[in-house]
Amino acid sequence: MQPIVTERVRIALWGTVAFVLIALAVPWFMWRSDAVIAGLPVWIWWHVGWLGLASVVFYVFTQRAWGLGVERGENRG
Amino acid sequence: MANVPLQLGIITAYLLIALVVGLLAYRVTDRTAEDYYLASRTFGTVVLLFTTFATLLSAFTFFGGPNISAGSGPEWILVMGLMDGVLFAVLWYVIGYKQWLLGQREGYLTLGQMLGDRFGSTVLRVLVAAVSIFWLFPYVMLQQQGAGTALVALTEGAVPYWVGAGGITLFMIVYVTLAGMRGVAWTDTLQGLFMLVMVWGAFVWVLAAVGGPTAATSKLASTDPEFLALGGGLYSPQYVISTAVSIAFGVSMFPQVNQRFFVAESKTVLKRTFALWPVLVILLFVPAFMLGAWAAGYGISPADGNVLPLLLNEFTPGWFAALVVAGAMAAMMSSSDSMLLSGSSYLTRDIYRQVVSTATQRREDLLARVGVALFAALTFVASLFQPGTLVEIGDTAFGGFAQLALPVIVALYWTGTTRKGMLSGVLGSQTFYLASVFVPVVPSSYLGGWSASIVGMVLGLILTVSVSLATVAAPEENASRFSNLQAE
Numbered sequence: 001m002q003p004i005v006t007e008r009v010r011i012a013l014w015g016t017v018a019f020v021l022i023a024l025a026v027p028w029f030m031w032r033s034d035a036v037i038a039g040l041p042v043w044i045w046w047h048v049g050w051l052g053l054a055s056v057v058f059y060v061f062t063q064r065a066w067g068l069g070v071e072r073g074e075n076r077g
Numbered sequence: 078m079a080n081v082p083l084q085l086g087i088i089t090a091y092l093l094i095a096l097v098v099g100l101l102a103y104r105v106t107d108r109t110a111e112d113y114y115l116a117s118r119t120f121g122t123v124v125l126l127f128t129t130f131a132t133l134l135s136a137f138t139f140f141g142g143p144n145i146s147a148g149s150g151p152e153w154i155l156v157m158g159l160m161d162g163v164l165f166a167v168l169w170y171v172i173g174y175k176q177w178l179l180g181q182r183e184g185y186l187t188l189g190q191m192l193g194d195r196f197g198s199t200v201l202r203v204l205v206a207a208v209s210i211f212w213l214f215p216y217v218m219l220q221q222q223g224a225g226t227a228l229v230a231l232t233e234g235a236v237p238y239w240v241g242a243g244g245i246t247l248f249m250i251v252y253v254t255l256a257g258m259r260g261v262a263w264t265d266t267l268q269g270l271f272m273l274v275m276v277w278g279a280f281v282w283v284l285a286a287v288g289g290p291t292a293a294t295s296k297l298a299s300t301d302p303e304f305l306a307l308g309g310g311l312y313s314p315q316y317v318i319s320t321a322v323s324i325a326f327g328v329s330m331f332p333q334v335n336q337r338f339f340v341a342e343s344k345t346v347l348k349r350t351f352a353l354w355p356v357l358v359i360l361l362f363v364p365a366f367m368l369g370a371w372a373a374g375y376g377i378s379p380a381d382g383n384v385l386p387l388l389l390n391e392f393t394p395g396w397f398a399a400l401v402v403a404g405a406m407a408a409m410m411s412s413s414d415s416m417l418l419s420g421s422s423y424l425t426r427d428i429y430r431q432v433v434s435t436a437t438q439r440r441e442d443l444l445a446r447v448g449v450a451l452f453a454a455l456t457f458v459a460s461l462f463q464p465g466t467l468v469e470i471g472d473t474a475f476g477g478f479a480q481l482a483l484p485v486i487v488a489l490y491w492t493g494t495t496r497k498g499m500l501s502g503v504l505g506s507q508t509f510y511l512a513s514v515f516v517p518v519v520p521s522s523y524l525g526g527w528s529a530s531i532v533g534m535v536l537g538l539i540l541t542v543s544v545s546l547a548t549v550a551a552p553e554e555n556a557s558r559f560s561n562l563q564a565e
Contacts, residue, residue: 018167025159026317027307034306036298039290040367043307047155048363051162051355058166058355062348069490070175072561 099252143369498545506537
């Protein structure tokens, strides 16, 4: 039983990470803001930084959890 | 735009390079369907990353996206970033990695073949292929129309539409039938790199000419201050989410993108591509769409034509503008050639060979190539007439493909899915979505701005799950076919 529970928890955790990455790719909390820094609206800087972060998180996922929920068993990494 | 000989020279040089690459690929391509359609599943990171990227980007990146940014503000960067950079990357793993593993183990070439095998159903296989071709055909037609029109504009009418579009069609038939997926992917890789270099070149050049991003943005703030504020106008939260979700799921079911899920050489290639995806998206879309938004500050409007070439004409020399237009042509061709190849594989393998009992393996090679030529010729002829119905189908193709995605994901991950569930989910969502496009009494927007595409996707999901729960799998269904996957 133990490994299955662990796998489910890991799927839930990474699923949450994916959801947060998707949900905040658009900075909803800056809605209607028109502040500009260095020639670009701040919300564009947020988006650029956020997608950079997404790339890093995706990389960590490929190193630590690739196969989760798709491959069978615990033999991955 | 002036200097027609120079511009024709640039386009011709570009076509010749693509032809040479196609011939090189032809030398190493053998006669099997797996090699022709999937390059024997041997793509490395650079080729897979750029062929998928170049395939995703059509005329839209260079013309449509900057036009929307110039007309409604640069929020389009967020729509495309959310859709392409994050949502599609997640689907790359959820759908793509699973399909890749299945393709490795079971040898699938197409989505319809995979589903037909799992559910023991030729009907499902033919249905999925037919639905895909229904949405793909007019979309290819629009690309040819775009290329032909761009060539007319570039040469100021010296090359008539039918010569431009027809020449490009003929050219694509030659190198796609010769070299198959390998030729397509190698040319895509060159085209993708070329586009990236061109967009950054344009970005730097225009900014140098106008005095930097601060000056360009101040100008925009003086003419269209609303553009700098996030949201507003076209961009409601419902619009942003509906558009990004619908396009991302739709893209994953586009034949030419879905088939690329099968072609990676190894798990490592898929991992690297997945992690690099958001960065590549930002690198291309931020400069391309900001140029579009800034153009509005200099009085350039989409009403005058495509804003990116107009902006370049204003601030860069003619040869450079011609190079960027060549980049846009590259974008259109790299999408069209992939669509022709994948469309013909659906047509010949999933429909013709299932329906015609005399189809033999021996004729596969010929059939594959005839399929490409036929598909290309038919879309070209359709583009000459540009029937309104086809244009409408092409414009709504992303939503049409998006309807397939959720039933497919359910099938990939839930062994309880039944054939009847799949047929209901696919037919139900397609019927609803088609009705929303063509039947006036069916609304295209729901609950304060959610698109019919999103509503149809939810409907397809509910139908697939509920009908599966209510029915029992037939003996010939293989519930475990998509399970117990193991890399290496």
